[in-house]
Amino acid sequence: MVNLKRIGYTSDHMIQFEGVTKLYRGSQLPALLDISLSIEPGEFITLVGHTGAGKTTFLKLILVEEQPTSGKVSFDGVDLQKQSYDRLSALRRSMGTIFQDIRLLPNKTVAENVAFALEIGDRSDLELVEDVPHALDLVGLRGKADRFPHQLSGGEKQRLALARAIIAQPKLILADEPTGNLDPEATFHVVEILKKINELGSTVILATHNREIVNAIARRVITLEDGKMIFDNKTGTYILDSEDAEKEKHNSRAYSQKGTKNRNTQKDEEIHDAMNESLINESDEDRAESYGI
Amino acid sequence: MAFNTNLKRIIRGGATQFWRNGAVSLSSILVMTITLFVVVSVVLLQAILTFSLQQIQNKVDVNVYFTQGVSESAILDIVDILKNLPEVAEVTYSSEDEELLAFEVRHQGDSVTLQALEELGENPFGAAIAIRARETSQYETVIEFFETGKASEFINASTDIEKINYYQNANIIERLGRVISSVTMIGYVISAILIIVSIIITFNTIRIAIYIAREDIRLMRLVGAPDRIIQGPFIIAGIIYGLVASVLTLVLMYPTVMWLTKHTSVLLGGLNLFSYYIANLTNIAFLVLSSGILIGVMASFIAVRKYVRV
Numbered sequence: 001m002v003n004l005k006r007i008g009y010t011s012d013h014m015i016q017f018e019g020v021t022k023l024y025r026g027s028q029l030p031a032l033l034d035i036s037l038s039i040e041p042g043e044f045i046t047l048v049g050h051t052g053a054g055k056t057t058f059l060k061l062i063l064v065e066e067q068p069t070s071g072k073v074s075f076d077g078v079d080l081q082k083q084s085y086d087r088l089s090a091l092r093r094s095m096g097t098i099f100q101d102i103r104l105l106p107n108k109t110v111a112e113n114v115a116f117a118l119e120i121g122d123r124s125d126l127e128l129v130e131d132v133p134h135a136l137d138l139v140g141l142r143g144k145a146d147r148f149p150h151q152l153s154g155g156e157k158q159r160l161a162l163a164r165a166i167i168a169q170p171k172l173i174l175a176d177e178p179t180g181n182l183d184p185e186a187t188f189h190v191v192e193i194l195k196k197i198n199e200l201g202s203t204v205i206l207a208t209h210n211r212e213i214v215n216a217i218a219r220r221v222i223t224l225e226d227g228k229m230i231f232d233n234k235t236g237t238y239i240l241d242s243e244d245a246e247k248e249k250h251n252s253r254a255y256s257q258k259g260t261k262n263r264n265t266q267k268d269e270e271i272h273d274a275m276n277e278s279l280i281n282e283s284d285e286d287r288a289e290s291y292g293i
Numbered sequence: 294m295a296f297n298t299n300l301k302r303i304i305r306g307g308a309t310q311f312w313r314n315g316a317v318s319l320s321s322i323l324v325m326t327i328t329l330f331v332v333v334s335v336v337l338l339q340a341i342l343t344f345s346l347q348q349i350q351n352k353v354d355v356n357v358y359f360t361q362g363v364s365e366s367a368i369l370d371i372v373d374i375l376k377n378l379p380e381v382a383e384v385t386y387s388s389e390d391e392e393l394l395a396f397e398v399r400h401q402g403d404s405v406t407l408q409a410l411e412e413l414g415e416n417p418f419g420a421a422i423a424i425r426a427r428e429t430s431q432y433e434t435v436i437e438f439f440e441t442g443k444a445s446e447f448i449n450a451s452t453d454i455e456k457i458n459y460y461q462n463a464n465i466i467e468r469l470g471r472v473i474s475s476v477t478m479i480g481y482v483i484s485a486i487l488i489i490v491s492i493i494i495t496f497n498t499i500r501i502a503i504y505i506a507r508e509d510i511r512l513m514r515l516v517g518a519p520d521r522i523i524q525g526p527f528i529i530a531g532i533i534y535g536l537v538a539s540v541l542t543l544v545l546m547y548p549t550v551m552w553l554t555k556h557t558s559v560l561l562g563g564l565n566l567f568s569y570y571i572a573n574l575t576n577i578a579f580l581v582l583s584s585g586i587l588i589g590v591m592a593s594f595i596a597v598r599k600y601v602r603v
Contacts, residue, residue, distance in 0.1 A: 063515060089514070089519050093517030103512045105509050106509065119302055120513075120519065121517075
């Protein structure tokens with residue numbers, strides 16, 4: 001029987017941040033400050049914030065590309081900071097990642113880049129032959145299977161990164177600005193794919209500062225600003241830069257001081273529900289219609 | 294997952310990597326070829342050195358001149374015993390008549406000397422034996438054999454032996470012995486330095502090649518690739534560098550040795566470098582292939598290990 005304590009088992013949450021602070025070397029300001037939250041299996045999280053708010057650092061801590069300066073990050077109940085390289089590889093294989101800077105293997109073709117995600121999971125050749133073309137179809141790159149990444153446009157690279165992240169049907173998808181180089185139609189398509197993957201059981205954490213995307217998804221929104229988590233809304237919308245955001249921040253601080261850190265009150269939820277509704281009405285449905293979905 | 298499928302993917306990955314990183318592979322192969330060229334050159338240099346030293350050693354011998362009238366059978370008995378001594382490589386007996394003939398041949402144009410010899414009316418030469426030891430340091434033992442050893446059973450050293458030229462040559466033989474061991478030692482040191490320097494350069498070239506791919510290695514690591522899938526293809530590429538460089542070295546060595554043989558045959562006397570290369574091709578090929586593959590594998594393994602810890 002596995003000794004759960006030995007492998008760092010702590011809880012039943014899929015992801016748990018406990019008082020996590022990250023301060024990069026040579027930097028005065030923390031990239032993340034005292035973040036505590038948990039994410040459950042099957043959730044679709046939209047991670048919102050301006051550039052430099054800490055979204056990428058948040059995802060890097062889950063992927064263990066960076067280590068927290070203080071606090072603890074757990075995945076599937078195990079402390080990510082206490083894992084051996086082998087165990088860490090296995091954990092990372094259960095995450096599909098779309099990096100902000102895309103990061104493809106330049107000497108592998110489009111099909112090989114996607115197949116690599118299956119190869120590392122020791123999948124059979126038959127699975128590779130069946131699944132790779134299907135994944136490329138899904139992101140519209142079937143016709144470019146034999147091209148190399150440098151022969152693709154920015155948008156195509158991003159779609160390839162998406163195909164690589166989802167093909168092995170990982171438990172968790174970490175998507176860092178996956179629509180940065182895409183036109184509105186392709187953006188919507190990517191969001192649809194992520195939603196579909198989520199419906200099939202994968203937890204998705206999507207970092208973005210695209211208002212349209214946040215509102216179209218209308219699921220839990222975690223908002224970061226200057227490394228601090230300023231909102232964590234169950235069915236949130238994009239509210240940064242709005243007057244309401246200031247109100248939210250004020251309330252959030254007030255409640256934080258009372259010890260209920262970063263939790264929304266019923267009043268908060270009412271505000272966001274109202275915003276959510278109006279924004280969905282004006283954007284999501286109209287856009288969906290225009291894309292023929 | 295079958296072991297075969299994993300291995301097949303790693304080998305295919307390594308071969309693809311080798312092919313697609315053409316410029317990097319080419320530079321690694323060229324540097325490795327130079328290293329292996331140095332290795333083979335060192336082997337051939339050692340052969341030349343050993344052969345030359347043997348030639349010099351062969352020219353050193355000790356001549357024992359007997360006085361006239363010493364029984365030929367006694368001398369031949371001594372020759373037989375000498376031949377069985379472990380220190381002795383070769384013994385040549387020359388009778389009184391043969392010594393006279395040799396003298397006459399040596400002074401063919403010298404009519405005064407030949408006339409003087411004729412006037413004597415008889416053969417003034419005694420028999421002689423030339424002894425060649427296996428090592429220059431062993432001549433002392435051979436001399437002892439005549440003066441105090443077994444030879445005294447057949448002859449009287451003080452009356453029957455006219456001269457042993459060892460004492461004239463002793464100094465030269467001793468100095469030559471020292472030169473031979475120094476040259477051999479210097480040869481080994483220079484060879485070792487050359488090989489070490491070449492290996493370090495090859496190591497660094499392959500490390501630079503892998504340094505270029507460090508971001509790819511980091512990415513593979515971040516998506517959860519196990520060590521064997523990351524390192525495997527690099528090690529396979531290292532093996533291919535070694536194989537290609539080995540074949541290239543052996544092929545390039547062929548005309549080089551042929552040219553060297555043609556231009557150094559006078560200098561090297563009896564040694565045919567080309568025949569030596571062909572005769573020892575299996576051994577040289579084994580040495581080159583094993584060194585090439587070992588350097589390729591080690592360099593790749595060490596370099597990738599540095600970047601794989603993310």
